Amino acid sequence: MSTLKPEVSSKDHIEGSESASITIVEYGDYQCPHCAHAYPVIKEIQQTFGNQIRFVFRHFPLQESHELAFPAALAAEAAALQGKFWEMHDAIYENQYRLSEDLFEELAETIGLDVEQFQKDISADNLKEKVEDDFESGVRSGVNGTPSFYVNGTKFDGGPDELFEMLKESAE
Amino acid sequence: MLEKGTTAPDFELNATPDQKIKLKDFKGKNVILAFYPADWSPVCGDQMALYNEMLKYFSKHDAQMIGISVDSTWCHNAFQQDRKLHFPLLADFEPKGAVSKAYGVYDDEVGESKRALFVIDKEGKIAWSYLSPTAVNPGADGILDALEELEK
Numbered sequence: 491m492s493t494l495k496p497e498v499s500s501k502d503h504i505e506g507s508e509s510a511s512i513t514i515v516e517y518g519d520y521q522c523p524h525c526a527h528a529y530p531v532i533k534e535i536q537q538t539f540g541n542q543i544r545f546v547f548r549h550f551p552l553q554e555s556h557e558l559a560f561p562a563a564l565a566a567e568a569a570a571l572q573g574k575f576w577e578m579h580d581a582i583y584e585n586q587y588r589l590s591e592d593l594f595e596e597l598a599e600t601i602g603l604d605v606e607q608f609q610k611d612i613s614a615d616n617l618k619e620k621v622e623d624d625f626e627s628g629v630r631s632g633v634n635g636t637p638s639f640y641v642n643g644t645k646f647d648g649g650p651d652e653l654f655e656m657l658k659e660s661a662e
Numbered sequence: 663m664l665e666k667g668t669t670a671p672d673f674e675l676n677a678t679p680d681q682k683i684k685l686k687d688f689k690g691k692n693v694i695l696a697f698y699p700a701d702w703s704p705v706c707g708d709q710m711a712l713y714n715e716m717l718k719y720f721s722k723h724d725a726q727m728i729g730i731s732v733d734s735t736w737c738h739n740a741f742q743q744d745r746k747l748h749f750p751l752l753a754d755f756e757p758k759g760a761v762s763k764a765y766g767v768y769d770d771e772v773g774e775s776k777r778a779l780f781v782i783d784k785e786g787k788i789a790w791s792y793l794s795p796t797a798v799n800p801g802a803d804g805i806l807d808a809l810e811e812l813e814k
């Protein structure tokens with residue numbers, strides 16, 4: 491059974507309460523259609539279970555198959571430097587159907603970032619490292635496709651819909 | 663299925679219509695053999711595409727990734743180009759499945775290789791092997807753990 495390595499820490503992008511009893515980690519790719527499908531399901535899970543759930547997103551861009559996946563991950567990290575990781579994360583998935591090299595700047599403006607700073611940050615080496623570290627942690631954790639989910643540190647063998655079902659069943 | 667400690671059976675298979683690859687060509691290097699059922703599985707993170715993204719982690723451990731299925735070299739070529747794969751795919755095509763059988767990972771019923779992984783050390787001995795359920799992509803954590811173990 492594959493387990494999450496390393497565990498969730500302050501380096502991660504975390505949404506939800508620290509006291510949540512369930513931590514869901516997603517390894518995702520911003521250009522992956524299956525991840526775009528997972529996006530609203532995760533939102534629904536968060537709405538249904540409220541502060542019982544903590545959600546973490548780690549980057550797993552498949553660069554050879556998705557050429558915009560890595561730049562998109564950098565855009566999210568650059569937004570994070572201005573405290574708006576989740577705003578960018580959401581905006582990218584909501585606009586995945588029109589993903590392009592130029593989209594990130596437009597989204598940066600829409601979510602209210604300092605666009606000049608954003609453009610400077612997006613090409614910084616340490617952002618690249620952050621995304622690559624996420625990817626490597628995914629490889630070590632047994633990610634076998636995107637999206638891959640971990641529930642309280644253990645790999646969940648299924649997609650977002652199965653994840654939602656499982657959570658509903660265990661809540662009953 | 664061949665287990666840890668066994669000498670990996672040598673083989674010679676076509677990587678392209680006019681290029682053959684022998685296992686012993688890689689002596690002095692670690693080798694990862696990934697047997698898989700077929701090219702063209704219809705998902706974006708399929709096993710070969712995934713390993714393609716991870717090649718730099720394998721090369722850190724001086725390991726060569728090799729994929730093997732019963733597809734022909736022409737099929738492999740098209741698949742390789744479509745998925746932009748940067749490692750060889752060998753055709754266990756004639757006699758069909760002979761190498762998969764030698765490693766004990768041939769599925770007689772469907773006539774395809776099972777989904778199986780072998781890490782072979784620099785002396786040609788099997789250091790780790792793993793048979794995955796056919797429908798489950800096994801990822802790469804087991805491979806990396808085995809390669810790390812070899813360096814200890």
